Amino acid sequence: xxxxxxxxxxxxxxxxxxxxxxxxxxxxxxxxxxxxxxxxxxxxxxxxxxxxxxxxxxxxxxxxxxxxxxxxxxxxxxxxxxxxxxxxxxxxxxxxxxxxxxxxxxxxxxxxxxxxxxxxxxxxxxxxxxxxxxxxxxxxxxxxxxxxxxxxxxxxxxxxxxxxxxxxxxxxxxxxxxxxxxxxxxxx
Numbered sequence: 001x002x003x004x005x006x007x008x009x010x011x012x013x014x015x016x017x018x019x020x021x022x023x024x025x026x027x028x029x030x031x032x033x034x035x036x037x038x039x040x041x042x043x044x045x046x047x048x049x050x051x052x053x054x055x056x057x058x059x060x061x062x063x064x065x066x067x068x069x070x071x072x073x074x075x076x077x078x079x080x081x082x083x084x085x086x087x088x089x090x091x092x093x094x095x096x097x098x099x100x101x102x103x104x105x106x107x108x109x110x111x112x113x114x115x116x117x118x119x120x121x122x123x124x125x126x127x128x129x130x131x132x133x134x135x136x137x138x139x140x141x142x143x144x145x146x147x148x149x150x151x152x153x154x155x156x157x158x159x160x161x162x163x164x165x166x167x168x169x170x171x172x173x174x175x176x177x178x179x180x181x182x183x184x185x186x187x188x
Contacts, residue, residue, distance in 0.1 A: 040081040043126060043137040046151065047086065047181045050124050050139065051101060064088045078128045078137065079107045079177035086181065100184040107177045111168050114178055115143055124151070128177040129170035136170075 041057035041064075048055065055063070064085060086103045106114055106125065118125050125140045127150070141159070142149035148167050152160040162170070171178075 039078070039137075040085045043078070044082045044085045044089070046137075046139045047124065047126055047179070048089070050151075051099070051181055051183075060085070060089060063093055078135065078174070079105055079126070079179045082126060082137075083179050086179070101181040102184060104180050104182050105178075106180060107175070109176060109178060111148070111164075111171050111176075114140070115148065118180055119143060119148075123180055123182060125178050125180040127167075127171055128174045129167065130173035131170050135174060 041060045045055060045057055045060055048060070083103050083105045090101060090103065106118075111127070114125050114127075119140055119142060126137055127140045128135060128137050130136070138150040138152065138160070140148055141151050143164070147161040147163055150160050150162065151158065
C-alpha cells in the first residue's frame, strides 16, 4: 500500500513539473507560476481592450518580453498578478494615440467605494469574485440602485447584472481584489 501512495505522489509531481507549475509552499492547493500567469494575461486583456489596446493573451505575453515570468513573491494574488502583467506591458510599450495609463491595485477597497470613485466616472475595474466555488474575473462597468453591471462577451447584450448584495458577498470571498487602468490626466 505504501508503494502505491509513493507512485501516486511521483505521478502527481511529474504532472506538475510537465505543466511548468510551481506550488506555493504556504498553501498546497494554490497554484502559481505558468497557470496563474496565463490567467493574468487573459484577464489583463479586458482592461487593455477597453482603452483601445486590442490584443490576445498570447500577444500580450509576447509584448511583455520573452521568458519573463510573474514574480510569485510579489504577485501571489490574482489582482497582483494582473497588476504585474499590465505594469510590465505599459513600461515596455507605448501606444500612439492612446492616453498614458497607470495601473492601480484597489485590493481591500469596498465594492461600493470602487463604484462611487471609479465606475461612476467611467473607469472600468477588474473585480475578482467567487461564485459556486469558482473564481471569476469580470470587468465592472456600471450599476444602478440595485445591481452592478459587468462586461460579459458571452451575454446576449454584452453585459451581465448581479445584485449588489450577491456581488458584495462574492467579491469578499476572494479578499476584495480589484485592479484598474487609470488615465494619466484623471484626478482620482
